[in-house]
Amino acid sequence: MVECGINKKILYRVQELIGNAVREINDNRKNKINLVWIEATGCSGNIISFLNADAPSFNYFITNVVNLRYTNSLMLAQGAQAFLEFNDVINENFILIVDGAITVKDNGAYTYAAYYNDELISAADKVFAAAQKARYILAVGTCAVSGGISAAAPNPSGCMSLQQFLKGKKVINLPGCPCHPDWVMGTIANLILYGDPELDDLNRPKIFYGNTIHDYCERRSFFENRIFAEAVGQEGCMFKLGCRGPVTRTDCPTRRWNDRVNWPVGDNTPCIGCAQVGFPDLMEPFVRME
Structure with missing residues (x-):
C-alpha cells in the first residue's frame, strides 16, 4: 500500500x-x-x-x-x-x-x-x-x-x-x-x-617565526656578493630598496603563499615587514626610491 x-x-x-x-x-x-x-x-x-x-x-x-x-x-x-x-x-x-x-x-x-x-x-x-x-x-x-x-x-x-x-x-x-x-x-x-x-x-x-626572511631568502646570495637591485624588477638583493626581510621573522621564503606558488620577493617586490612589530608605521617607506 x-x-x-x-x-x-x-x-x-x-x-x-x-x-x-x-x-x-x-x-x-x-x-x-x-x-x-x-x-x-x-x-x-x-x-x-x-x-x-x-x-x-x-x-x-x-x-x-x-x-x-x-x-x-x-x-x-x-x-x-x-x-x-x-x-x-x-x-x-x-x-x-x-x-x-x-x-x-x-x-x-x-x-x-x-x-x-x-x-x-x-x-x-x-x-x-x-x-x-x-x-x-x-x-x-x-x-x-x-x-x-x-x-x-x-x-x-x-x-x-x-x-x-x-x-x-x-x-x-x-x-x-x-x-x-x-x-x-x-x-x-x-x-x-x-x-x-x-x-x-x-x-x-x-x-613559524624562528628565523628571519633574510635567512632563507632566494636572493640571499646576491646580498652576500653585494649585488643590489636599484629598482623593483631588477635582479639582486632588494635591501637597498627597503626590503625588511633582515628584521622580519617568518618562514615565507620556504612556505610561500597561494597554494605555495609565490611570495613577495619571488614576485619582484621587497618584503614590507607585515609580520613585524611596528608595521606599518615603522616599516615605511615600503619601497625606498633614491
Missing part, C-alpha cells in the same frame, strides 16, 4: 539514516575542541587567508580537527541567533582566535559586533567575555598582535593589540598581514596534540 506516493518503509529507512548521520556528527563534535573566531577591528583578510588553506584544506580542518562554532563572517546564523550561539559556546571547551585590533575608545563604538535585546555589543565586550573562559587565546594577524594598520598613526579609534587589551592573559601571537593559514592551523594542531608550542620572547611559535 502506497500513501501519498511515498513508501513508508523507504521513508522510515531515510529517517533512520538521517538520524544516524546526525548522531554521528554530534558524536564527532564531542571529540573535537570548539573554535571561536572573533573579527574585531580589521579587514577580514585573515579569515580570507584561512579559507585559502590547502594542506590541510579549510574544509578538512573544520570537519576533522575542530568545531568552528562561531565566526562573524562564515557562520550561517546571523544577528541575535549568532549571539546566542556565541554565549553557548563560550561556556564550553574552546580555543579563542581574535582577528583585528581592539578599540575601546568611546566604549568600543568604532567596532560593534552584535545587537541583542536592543543593545549594541562591541567587539571589545565579546573578546573580553570569551577570553575569561577560553582554554587558549590566539591573536591572529598583525592588527591583533601589535595594532597593525588599524592602530597606525594617528589611530583615531584608539586601537590596541589583544595583549594590551587583555593585560596579564597569555596570548599566543601569530602576526602577518594576513596571517598564513598554516601558521594558524599548525599552532592549533600543536595545542590539541601537545599543548603550548615553543614560543619566543614575543609569544610567537618558533616553528
